[in-house]
Amino acid sequence: MRTFAFVLAVLVLAPAAARGALFPGQRLEADYRAALTSWARGDDDGAIAAVAGLAIRAEEQGQTARFEKARRAVARQLGRRQPDAYLAISRFETLVYQAQVGARQPHLALASRLLAAEVAEEHGDGGGAARSEAAAMVLGSLAAHLHLAAQEGAASDLYQRALALDPRQAAARLGLSALREKRGEYSAVVDLLSGLPEVPGGREGRLRLAINLLRVGRRVEGEAELVALSGEGTDWVRSVAAQELARLLVDRGQTDAAAAVLGAAAAALPCDSSLPVQAALLAERSGSDLPLDLASISDCGEASIAPRARYARAPGGEVRALRQRLEAAEGGWRTALGMALRAAEG
Amino acid sequence: VTVWFSRPPRGAARGRSWQVARVVALVALLLAPAALLAADAAARPYAGLSLAEALADLQGRGLKVIYSEELVRPEMRVVEEPRAAWLHDVLAELLAQHGLAARVGPGGSLLVVRAGPAPVEVRLLRPLPGDVTAGEIEVVAEVTSSEPIAWVDVFVNGWPAARLRSPPWVAIVTVPDEPGPCRFSVVARSTTGGRGSATVATQRVVLEERVDVSLRQVHVAVTRSRGSSPLRREDFRLYDGGELQQIASFSRGDVPLSALLLIDASESMRGETLQAAFSAARDFISRLAPDDEAAVMVFADRLLSLTPFGPPEPGLLEGVEHTPAAGGTALNDHVYAALRLLDGRPGRRVVVLLSDGADVVSALSTEDLMWKVRRTDATLYWLRLSGMGDGWSFMSAWRDAAGNQHETEGLVAAVEESGGRVESLERPGDLPASLTDLLNELREQYVLGYYPNDLRGDGSWRPVGVGVNVPGVRVRYRNGWVDRP
Numbered sequence: 001m002r003t004f005a006f007v008l009a010v011l012v013l014a015p016a017a018a019r020g021a022l023f024p025g026q027r028l029e030a031d032y033r034a035a036l037t038s039w040a041r042g043d044d045d046g047a048i049a050a051v052a053g054l055a056i057r058a059e060e061q062g063q064t065a066r067f068e069k070a071r072r073a074v075a076r077q078l079g080r081r082q083p084d085a086y087l088a089i090s091r092f093e094t095l096v097y098q099a100q101v102g103a104r105q106p107h108l109a110l111a112s113r114l115l116a117a118e119v120a121e122e123h124g125d126g127g128g129a130a131r132s133e134a135a136a137m138v139l140g141s142l143a144a145h146l147h148l149a150a151q152e153g154a155a156s157d158l159y160q161r162a163l164a165l166d167p168r169q170a171a172a173r174l175g176l177s178a179l180r181e182k183r184g185e186y187s188a189v190v191d192l193l194s195g196l197p198e199v200p201g202g203r204e205g206r207l208r209l210a211i212n213l214l215r216v217g218r219r220v221e222g223e224a225e226l227v228a229l230s231g232e233g234t235d236w237v238r239s240v241a242a243q244e245l246a247r248l249l250v251d252r253g254q255t256d257a258a259a260a261v262l263g264a265a266a267a268a269l270p271c272d273s274s275l276p277v278q279a280a281l282l283a284e285r286s287g288s289d290l291p292l293d294l295a296s297i298s299d300c301g302e303a304s305i306a307p308r309a310r311y312a313r314a315p316g317g318e319v320r321a322l323r324q325r326l327e328a329a330e331g332g333w334r335t336a337l338g339m340a341l342r343a344a345e346g
Numbered sequence: 347v348t349v350w351f352s353r354p355p356r357g358a359a360r361g362r363s364w365q366v367a368r369v370v371a372l373v374a375l376l377l378a379p380a381a382l383l384a385a386d387a388a389a390r391p392y393a394g395l396s397l398a399e400a401l402a403d404l405q406g407r408g409l410k411v412i413y414s415e416e417l418v419r420p421e422m423r424v425v426e427e428p429r430a431a432w433l434h435d436v437l438a439e440l441l442a443q444h445g446l447a448a449r450v451g452p453g454g455s456l457l458v459v460r461a462g463p464a465p466v467e468v469r470l471l472r473p474l475p476g477d478v479t480a481g482e483i484e485v486v487a488e489v490t491s492s493e494p495i496a497w498v499d500v501f502v503n504g505w506p507a508a509r510l511r512s513p514p515w516v517a518i519v520t521v522p523d524e525p526g527p528c529r530f531s532v533v534a535r536s537t538t539g540g541r542g543s544a545t546v547a548t549q550r551v552v553l554e555e556r557v558d559v560s561l562r563q564v565h566v567a568v569t570r571s572r573g574s575s576p577l578r579r580e581d582f583r584l585y586d587g588g589e590l591q592q593i594a595s596f597s598r599g600d601v602p603l604s605a606l607l608l609i610d611a612s613e614s615m616r617g618e619t620l621q622a623a624f625s626a627a628r629d630f631i632s633r634l635a636p637d638d639e640a641a642v643m644v645f646a647d648r649l650l651s652l653t654p655f656g657p658p659e660p661g662l663l664e665g666v667e668h669t670p671a672a673g674g675t676a677l678n679d680h681v682y683a684a685l686r687l688l689d690g691r692p693g694r695r696v697v698v699l700l701s702d703g704a705d706v707v708s709a710l711s712t713e714d715l716m717w718k719v720r721r722t723d724a725t726l727y728w729l730r731l732s733g734m735g736d737g738w739s740f741m742s743a744w745r746d747a748a749g750n751q752h753e754t755e756g757l758v759a760a761v762e763e764s765g766g767r768v769e770s771l772e773r774p775g776d777l778p779a780s781l782t783d784l785l786n787e788l789r790e791q792y793v794l795g796y797y798p799n800d801l802r803g804d805g806s807w808r809p810v811g812v813g814v815n816v817p818g819v820r821v822r823y824r825n826g827w828v829d830r831p
Binding site for chain 2: 281306
């Protein structure tokens with residue numbers, strides 16, 4: 001009778017076990033590993049689609065939490081074998097996150113984003129400056145992505161976590177300072193961008209520091225930096241520096257000096273409409289009449305972004321540099337992931 | 347969708363193979379829609395790559411991009427990371443960085459072509475550099491292009507002066523009475539969007555004497571019950587600096603308009619709102635009288651398009667009404683520029699602002715704007731499209747919430763100071779009716795002229811008051827003016 005009952009149980013349960021119904025966690029882990037294997041082999045689209053599809057299926061079956069747990073378990077398992085596998089998984093989950101956001105699935109994307117940050121930190125916490133720096137790179141890049149998408153709370157949190165791992169990362173420092181500035185925390189911006197051997201972010205960082213030095217009452221330092229930035233270059237930084245310096249000079253009654261600053265910048269940046277507008281008003285207020293040459297500005301087309309709008313956006317140059325470094329490192333991380341997967345399989 | 351198994355099925359058992367095949371089919375079915383969605387959206391970082399590498403990646407993602415090495419050269423690199431989510435938009439952004447564009451080719455392919463059409467060459471034949479110019483002069487240009495020319499704009503000192511639509515490219519323009527050299531610019535556009543321009547600077551004749559005309563005009567908008575008889579000169583009381591003035595001239599509704607339509611094309615206006623704004627602008631222009639004149643300025647955080655002042659023809663919006671929405675809003679800068687454009691224009695000067703937003707990135711403040719409003723006789727109207735409401739506040743890199751609120755209130759104050767009004771619209775569809783009301787209001791305005799008693803020219807503010815001795819009548823007018831030197 002016992003034997004009969006056992007055989008009956010085996011007959012009933014075996015197909016379900018084969019489909020993973022009895023051990024869904026293991027099945028999800030296996031599917032996730034399969035997707036990671038695809039990605040490690042370079043099939044980005046297939047791997048991302050597979051995880052996105054698994055997330056949808058898990059949600060439909062009420063197994064979202066189980067799927068997240070399975071992803072964490074696989075990440076830890078692989079990360080213990082090859083620490084760089086953490087970074088690879090973090091990078092992969094960032095791509096999954098971007099795909100899910102693009103597919104308007106923010107609730108699913110959140111899990112990918114949190115996992116991407118978590119496994120990167122797990123790598124960074126493993127010790128060693130190189131590991132911290134690499135983990136901070138992944139976090140900084142993800143933060144910049146969120147910053148551009150106007151998810152400022154999450155971006156701020158990730159920038160801080162990146163800086164905790166690598167205080168030298170310019171992209172995170174600059175990004176966080178931009179967010180702090182928007183919240184009116186000007187002293188925090190000054191703290192973030194000063195006291196280092198070099199102002200992070202080059203001209204962009206120096207401009208942000210200068211403007212916030214003025215806001216916290218350190219006029220001499222701020223003005224000196226604006227003078228330097230407004231006198232050189234043909235970038236948007238020069239335009240904003242010239243505008244702010246001119247405003248400062250006008251406040252002090254030095255209208256001729258202000259006009260000269262604006263004129264020089266306008267000559268260097270002929271497609272910038274804000275400089276001649278400000279110069280025209282300044283001239284009008286001073287009793288002279290400076291023609292406002294809108295013909296040439298209108299002729300410049302619609303491609304450029306206004307300098308003051310550019311200042312208000314997420315940092316550009318440092319983030320580009322960060323992403324280039326990420327891309328350069330990504331190949332090695334994928335290899336590590338592949339090795340970890342093979343070791344786990346064996 | 348590629349599905350890869352870490353453990354391929356062993357053995358040749360038929361039932362198991364069938365089961366595996368079913369699983370494969372099920373997974374493929376489940377993943378296919380997600381893959382289609384994600385494939386379009388999963389933009390990878392392209393900045394730093396060569397343009398050819400980026401295009402190859404897009405080809406790999408399913409875009410049938412066809413290009414020649416002559417156009418996509420190996421040294422071309424992706425400078426700015428594309429921000430778009432969809433592959434076609436990503437492609438457009440990548441190409442735009444190098445003056446290229448994609449056109450749909452056979453079989454749905456995307457051909458990479460030069461964005462800029464054939465060049466347009468412009469040569470100014472008259473005046474010549476260094477000529478002495480004064481009064482009305484003839485500007486003669488020679489325009490050559492392999493493509494038809496859509497129009498030629500003539501600017502004097504940066505101000506639009508004429509638009510020509512067919513050769514000969516000759517315009518009669520007035521040299522402004524201003525110190526310093528005078529700059530004549532001619533900008534030509536081909537029908538495919540090609541541009542060319544030429545500029546010359548001339549010397550100006552300096553006028554030794556100047557005669558100030560001291561007649562001032564006050565435009566009075568009147569609200570009263572429908573069907574009431576028109577008001578008469580003796581119904582009005584006009585005060586300047588608190589002193590009752592003698593009304594020297596009196597007219598109603600027959601003053602030609604110089605109207606500048608200022609259209610906000612920032613990101614928040616994207617879609618239906620911006621289309622409604624352009625449509626309403628077209629309707630507004632069509633309702634102007636033949637002796638009125640109009641110009642259109644489209645802006646966001648920067649100037650996007652500008653037409654010269656011209657007769658109210660339907661073609662006035664040509665070339666600007668397809669301006670795509672993008673970027674933030676610089677209201678103060680562009681309202682100031684609009685007021686400057688209207689300085690010296692004939693007739694009743696009006697700026698009609700169609701915008702849903704608040705100023706985010708202007709270099710000028712509303713204090714600057716107020717300064718200008720008090721020194722011009724142009725009237726501002728702001729048709730405030732659905733967007734931010736009165737209690738809405740926001741923080742930005744340039745101002746905190748209180749600062750931004752102050753700017754919004756400042757703009758409203760400047761509009762009211764000019765004698766105009768702010769009208770908040772619930773829906774973009776309300777725009778045509780509002781513009782019609784506005785035009786009727788302008789046509790119905792009374793114009794009171796007077797000679798101020800004691801012109802001082804000391805830059806002081808002279809408050810103006812208008813009263814009407816007819817019950818049930820409300821009046822709106824500019825509250826004063828600056829006695830300029």
